[in-house]
Amino acid sequence: MKTPAPTDLIVCPPNALEWNGQRIACAIGRSGVRNDKVEGDGATPSGCFPLRRVLYRPDRLAPPRTALPVAALNPHDGWCDDSSDALYNQQIRQPYAASFEMLWRTDEVYDVIVVLGHNDSPAVPGRGSAIFMHVATKDYGPTAGCIALSRPDLLAVLEDCDPRARIWIPLKP
Numbered sequence: 001m002k003t004p005a006p007t008d009l010i011v012c013p014p015n016a017l018e019w020n021g022q023r024i025a026c027a028i029g030r031s032g033v034r035n036d037k038v039e040g041d042g043a044t045p046s047g048c049f050p051l052r053r054v055l056y057r058p059d060r061l062a063p064p065r066t067a068l069p070v071a072a073l074n075p076h077d078g079w080c081d082d083s084s085d086a087l088y089n090q091q092i093r094q095p096y097a098a099s100f101e102m103l104w105r106t107d108e109v110y111d112v113i114v115v116l117g118h119n120d121s122p123a124v125p126g127r128g129s130a131i132f133m134h135v136a137t138k139d140y141g142p143t144a145g146c147i148a149l150s151r152p153d154l155l156a157v158l159e160d161c162d163p164r165a166r167i168w169i170p171l172k173p
Contacts, residue, residue: 007161013033013170024141037119039081039128043145044143050117051166052069058073078103079129085099089120089123091115116132
């Protein structure tokens with residue numbers, strides 16, 4: 001694996017992320033970081049992943065300032081987590097016949113979502129879906145496998161990200 005660029009994000013399990021010379025609080029999956037990520041295991045996958053695009057709730061905030069592609073969510077958006085479906089690990093619109101996770105949530109966790117390039121080129125059934133960087137809960141509780149930052153930190157990170165940005169998630173700190 002290559003080495004991180006100065007502008008890359010580096011996760012320091014279990015509760016920090018290094019970026020732009022700063023160390024900020026983050027949350028990771030409830031099962032820690034794993035090299036052998038499988039659907040539903042609650043683990044954050046190890047590796048180096050590009051930041052694909054940003055999704056946001058337009059009823060709650062303005063489009064995030066970033067050089068990454070940005071798109072507004074709507075109440076019908078979801079993410080397919082059914083490993084037997086042709087659209088596994090992709091954004092879908094409901095109604096949808098296969099299993100999916102809703103992206104339009106009542107809490108603030110998915111107000112800003114950064115889609116990470118995990119298991120998407122191509123998606124391998126069962127190797128994990130919906131691995132995002134998103135807004136953390138107030139207590140930085142564990143995620144289902146994502147990386148979570150405070151909303152102000154996430155928005156600040158996005159301001160400095162461009163399409164070359166990557167997130168590094170090592171097995172050990």
